[in-house]
Amino acid sequence: MRFHTRKWVKPEDLNPNGTLFGGRLLQWVDEEAALYAIVQLENKKVVTKYISDINFSEASHQGDIVEIGIDVVKFGRSSLVLRCEVRNMMTRKTILTIENVTMVNLGDDGKPAPHGKTEKEYVRNRLAKDA
Structure with missing residues (x-):
């Protein structure tokens, strides 16, 4: 799994217990x-369709730096299923x-549309093809 984003836990991210608010963390995960x-589907029109059980296993506190890791589980016809670890x-x-975490590719009409992707790609490889 590749960890793409880091977030610094600040006072405004805390719940009344003084730990990272789960809703804030889920916001970061959904955005990531x-x-x-x-980037994978090369389309800005992507929406979250489904998020499975969420397993909180450790608390995070003010000043912690958390990393969000994402990996591809599978490519569907119009979807992309991801796994996440923070x-x-x-x-x-x-x-x-x-x-x-199931993300759905949308067409110009706002409805699910096939994306034609079958495997994970890295931008650096796309750029090498275009050069």
């Missing part, structure tokens, strides 16, 4: 999954795992 899907960058302890 969308960005990952947009961990504390310094301790490497897992904070959260989500086994299935």
Whole structure:
């Protein structure tokens, strides 16, 4: 799994217990999954369709730096299924795992549309093809 984004836990991210608010963390995960899907599917019109069980396994506190990791589980006809792990960058302890985040590729009409992708691609490889 590749960890793409780091977030610094600030006071405004905390719940009344003084730990990272789960809703804030899920916001970060959803945004990261969308960005990952947009790059993979080469389409800005991507939406979150489904998020499976969310397993919070460790708390995060103010000042922690968390990393969000995303990996492809499978490519569907119009969807992309991702797995997510969030961990504390310094301790490497897992904070959260989500086994299935399903993102859907949309056409200009706002409806699911085939994306034609079958495997993970890296932008650097696309650029090499175009050169």
